[in-house]
Amino acid sequence: MPMDSAVSSLPTSSRAGSPADRGGSPPRLTLVGAEGPLSELPASDPRPDVHAGGVSWSIDPDLCFLNHGSYGSVVGSVLEAQRSIRDRMERDPVRFFKVDLEELVDRSRTALGTLVGCHPEDLAPLRNATVGLCTIFNNYPWRAGDEILVTDHEYSSGQYELERIAQRHGVSVIQAHVPFPLQAPGQVVEAVVSKMTGRTRMVMISHVTSCSSLIFPVEAVAAECRSRGIDILIDGAHSPGQVPVDIRRLDPAFYVGSLHKWVGAPRGASFVYVRPDLQAGFRTIALSSRAKKIRPARSLFLRDFDYMGTDDYSAFLVVADAIDALGGMDPGGVGGLMVSNHRRVIHARDIVCAMTGLTPSCPDEMTGSMVSLVLPEAGPEASQRPTRYDDPLQDALVERHGVQAPIWRLWENPGVRVARLSAQVYNRPGQYAYFARALAEELAREH
Ligand SMILES: Cc1ncc(COP(=O)(O)O)c(C=O)c1O
Structure with missing residues (x-):
């Protein structure tokens, strides 16, 4: 078949999630x-x-x-791993939430850090990408008169939250029109750059768009943002497991990703990456009962996001298992x-x-x-x-x-x-x- 003539260049010898790959x-x-x-x-x-x-x-x-x-x-194997986490939670719920939870989150965080190319401690687990985007918008130090630049291919939930934020802080949402169908990635860069002004504070752009299924050239857009001192938020809800994600290389202010789509984790597993210099004061939308517990050995960023109140965290806790299973599906x-x-x-x-x-x-x-x-x-x-x-x-x-x-x-x-x-x-x-x-x-x- 003609498909077999498709060319790729990638390391094919290691399974992501395996000890060698981690x-x-x-x-x-x-x-x-x-x-x-x-x-x-x-x-x-x-x-x-x-x-x-x-x-x-x-x-x-x-x-x-x-x-x-x-x-x-x-x-099946990931559902089984999730069942076993839930069984463990039921055997002693108090120990599970007070003692075991952080260690289990760290196991998934480590595997995830390898998959998306960043330091695990810069990743916070969240239930879904919608909450991730909302958390970023509500933590960002907006100034009246700021502009946030988005494309017209962005996912609806992020847009709706932005409308609320824009009203509250006197921020303007500027939209760049990316044609569809389109012929080249350069059209995306051109559309976005043409709308940048001296007031542009943040660019929000999908890594892979939802309705139109386009891989956007986020690396080029991120480089433009860097050269102009603009923060970039990359919405990678569709990216991990579908396209390579290298957060270190992209160096965004924020990156949001879903793990139930192409990584195959159960629903309720997503994450937000926050650049280290932006983590101070970056907190959950709802503060938990642990919000003031001082523990010098663990950053407030991790303490906040690893426990956001009583919930079933099992989906995120089997992310390492999902990455292992994914890596085993192809030689x-x-x-x-x-x-x-x-x-x-x-x-x-x-x-x-x-x-x-x-x-x-x-x-x-x-x-x-x-x-x-x-x-x-x-x-x-x-x-x-x-x-x-x-x-x-x-x-x-x-x-x-x-x-x-x-x-x-x-x-x-x-x-x-x-x-x-x-x-x-x-x-x-x-x-x-x-x-x-x-x-x-x-x-x-x-x-
Ligand atoms: C690009 C993009 N961003 C955000 C979201 C929101 O994800 P969720 O519904 O899991 O919160 C989606 C959902 O498919 C999406 O495609």
């Missing part, structure tokens, strides 16, 4: 897509491979599940998995485009393990149908075909309707052929 650098790779036209189409088949990667996936074996990107999927470890998922999704895109006449929306180098394809508009009657998702077309795909793939409009550009496809080891080419047929049939019904 002390090293994060996986690095270059994502390069397929060359040449698709030579053959796979037979249409909705079923995932629930044993792919030598692990056990819980996904419904009859569901054509093409949306790993939203909520991920947790493999090339986590880095190898990123490359093979990239190939899978480029193949998927080519199948769907060949079968539907849709066209790619971005160059392969801007694609990780997800692609978004721009769809034609529905007729007036079809667009008025009710939806339990975000677009009636998705309801039709789920109910009539057993296909789970999101159909969305770009939040800040609602004239653009897209279908987003994810690729994880359990996805087979036949599923995308099945999706393409179902999509073509439902698009025809919309008129």
